Amino acid sequence: MVLVLSFLVLYSKKLNMSICFQFFWFFKNMKLFERIRYISTTQGIPLYRIAEYLGESPSKFNQWLNEKSQKNIWEHLPKIIELFPNIRREWLYMGDEPMLKDGSTSSEPSHIAAAPEQRLATEDQMIQLERENAQLRELLEAKNELLASKDKIIALHEENKRLAESVSAVVTPTETRRDNPQHATSDKPASGATDCGV
Incomplete structure (x- = not known):
């Protein structure tokens, strides 16, 4: 923030003051979803990769990137900080300058931008x-x-x-008679004894 103001003061004679004020106002009043988009642009990580890192579908994540639906992003902010360790928590959550931990507000990709790519690959x-x-x-x-x-x-x-x-x-009595010819016509037991009683 200090660097931005210093830049504006030094070059205010060359720049229209209203442009300087608009730039300052925009940067300070960025909405959460705008800060997410800004991180994606400046750190060189596409939004779909951020969504994948957060475990969300890219289309769903993209739907959250507007003023009405940005409330869905809040629960994912700790993981975004984890993905971009060079981003200040205060800037991401509230928009307090500077954006980066090294004190810069540069829109150039950070020297740490490669680390998130490696993390995303993992x-x-x-x-x-x-x-x-x-x-x-x-x-x-x-x-x-x-x-x-x-x-x-x-x-x-x-x-x-x-x-x-x-x-x-198991053999039924009728089946026994069919199998035993002696019982075919008689009800007498087949004992082998004759009728004469001997």
């Missing part, structure tokens, strides 16, 4: 690993379900086999 790798991990968990659950189904099928097959054996072992 974040992309972590997101990919989490997706693969979730897929592996689903496959493991499917495998466990298949094994459980296999065990049930084997148990049902064994039960079916046992029932078939028990049914074949």
Whole structure:
């Protein structure tokens, strides 16, 4: 802020004072969503990459970047500070100058701009690993379900086999008569004894 004011004072004779005032007023009264856009531009990180780092879809994040919906960004500000460690918290939250921790308000990309890119690359790798991990968990659950189904099928097959054996072992009286010719016409037991009583 001091640097901006110094610049304005030194060059106020060359610049129209109203332009200087408008610049100062705009920079001081930037809305939160405007500060997010400004960070994206000056630090060289596209908005969609910031959205991915925050775990939000780029389209949803972009919808928040207006005056009515910017309230949704507040909960993500700590992660934005984490992503851009050279940005002052006071500037991001309230617009208090200067923007950068080194005291500058330059719109040039920061020397730390490469670090967020590296962090985003790592974040992309972590997101990919989490997706693969979730897929592996689903496959493991499917495998466990298949094994459980296999065990049930084997148990049902064994039960079916046992029932078939028990049914074949049970013989009804009418089936006995068909199998035994002596009982085909008589109700007498097949004892092997003759009718003469000997």
